[in-house]
Amino acid sequence: MKQLKLLYAGKAKSVYRTENPGELVIKFRDDITAFDGQKKDTLAEKGHLNAGVSAFFFGLLEKNGINTHLIRKIDDTTMLAHHLAMIPLEVIVRNIAAGSMVKNYPVEKGTPLNPPVIVIDFKDDTRHDPMLNDDLIYALKLASPEELHELKRIALEVNTVLREYLAGRGIDLVDFKLEFGKKDGVIYVGDEISMDSMRLWDKKTGESLDKDVYRTGQGDVITQYHHVASRIMAEE
Ligand SMILES: Nc1ncnc2c1ncn2[C@@H]1O[C@H](COP(=O)(O)OP(=O)(O)O)[C@@H](O)[C@H]1O
Ligand SMILES: [Mg+2]
Structure with a gap:
């Protein structure tokens, strides 16, 4: 290849x-x-x-x-x-309030969100990824009602799988972002699922194990990424 x-x-x-x-x-x-x-x-x-x-x-x-x-x-x-035709949406699933949710809305960091909250942003750096709603998504022709329903369904399924897996490793899945694309009419999860696209907190200490270490400038990013990667991928 x-x-x-x-x-x-x-x-x-x-x-x-x-x-x-x-x-x-x-x-x-x-x-x-x-x-x-x-x-x-x-x-x-x-x-x-x-x-x-x-x-x-x-x-x-x-x-x-x-x-x-x-x-x-x-x-x-x-x-x-x-090779997918990417859908320019960032589909975010939140299990615990943190980041922009806490910054923009009256909710305290660490508040459990049950059921999980799905937020969808327009993936467009020049516009600073503004938040969308269902009507805007249809008006901008970013996805049909059926596709949007499917994106949300898959995002919640991904949440269930990742959340349970990470819980077994002593890690809380606070939130994460997915990007989707289509090929031959089928929707696939694309892009990445990594420390850059998730918020992960140690269940015992509450310590951040993700890109927030970089955002806040507190701690050594690569040491933390190594630590969490080996916790995630270690054989049981
Ligand atoms: N399977 C795929 N097919 C086509 N494009 C993809 C696929 N997976 C990811 N991409 C796109 O490739 C780019 C990945 O690079 P990245 O550095 O994350 O870009 P960005 O700065 O836009 O987030 C993104 O624009 C993403 O949407
Ligand atoms: Mg990216």
Whole structure:
């Protein structure tokens, strides 16, 4: 499998075409950004830690009957994936109030959210990813009612699988973001499921085990990513 032309380079990953138009190579780089790209760094090993955890979780979802774009891992930092027509939505599932929810609404950090709260943002950096609602999603033709229903259903299923798995590792799944895409009329979970796209708290200490370590500048990001990746992927 040959990696051909660069299709796009995002903030943290680069996506390459292959000789098969249905397949892409996704390379996880060592770049990390926060606050709409205002804070930026390159941290050695970040790419392979996030690629490892993403491939691991995609595998776990597949075992639970959820379609993901992962075909296989190629090496430490790259995966072969189905080439999807991405839906420009960020589907966020929240189990515990934190981050922008606490910043924008009168709810205390750490409040359990039962049932989980789904929030959908428009994936558009130039517009700072504004929050959408169902009517806006239809008006902007980002998804049909059937597709939106399916996205929410899959997001909640992913939540159940990840939450239970992480609980077994002593970790609370506070919230996470998914991106979806379509291929041949089928919806797949795409992009990544990593420490950059989830909020994870140690159940005992409440310590952050995710990109909040970088956002707040408290603690060594890579030490924490190593720690959580080995907790997630360790054999039982
Ligand atoms: N399977 C896929 N097929 C096509 N595009 C994908 C796939 N998975 C992820 N992408 C896209 O590739 C880019 C990944 O790079 P990333 O660095 O995360 O970008 P961004 O800065 O836009 O978040 C994103 O635009 C994402 O939507
Ligand atoms: Mg991204």
